[in-house]
Each structure stands twice: as structure tokens, then as C-alpha cells.
Amino acid sequence: MASKAEKMSREEAGRMGGLKTARSKGKSFFKEIGKKGGKSTAETHNSNFYQEIGKKGGNSTSRSQTKEFYQQIGKKGGLASSSKD
Incomplete structure (x- = not known):
């Protein structure tokens, strides 16, 4: 500072x-x-706005992350949704 x-x-x-x-x-x-x-x-904003920013975020994330990252978040999502049942 x-x-x-x-x-x-x-x-x-x-x-x-x-x-x-x-x-x-x-x-x-x-x-x-x-x-x-x-x-x-x-x-x-209309729904196209959200689709566009979602696509931009997804493209940015896909360039900076690995296959293992997606496996890990997929597993977490699966566990979270199965615990809601």
C-alpha cells in the first residue's frame, strides 16, 4: 500500500x-x-444477452481448463443433484 x-x-x-x-x-x-x-x-436484456455471455464464459473457461477440471465439476454436480432426491 x-x-x-x-x-x-x-x-x-x-x-x-x-x-x-x-x-x-x-x-x-x-x-x-x-x-x-x-x-x-x-x-x-433479452434471453439472447444471457446466451451470448454464457457462450463467452464457456469458451473462455474451456480454453483455460483441463479435462480433469470438467470431470471433477461433473462429479460434484452429480453428487449434489443426487443428494436432493
């Missing part, structure tokens, strides 16, 4: 602000603003 004599970077200032907000507001604050953001996004 920068000393008072040094200028703080935007990244450092953002991190400090985020930590201060997290300490003062708590998890419920972030949960509520996330819910509001999700509702707002759903109202302003």
Missing part, C-alpha cells in the same frame, strides 16, 4: 473502499445490491 507521501493507485483506492464498505455494511448489503442488479439486468 502506498504511504501518505505517495499517490495511491486507483486499484489500491478501490480495494480500500471495498474493504471499508464490506466491514461497515456486511454480507446482506452485497446480497441485496446483487439481487437488485440481477433484476435490473433481466428487465433490460
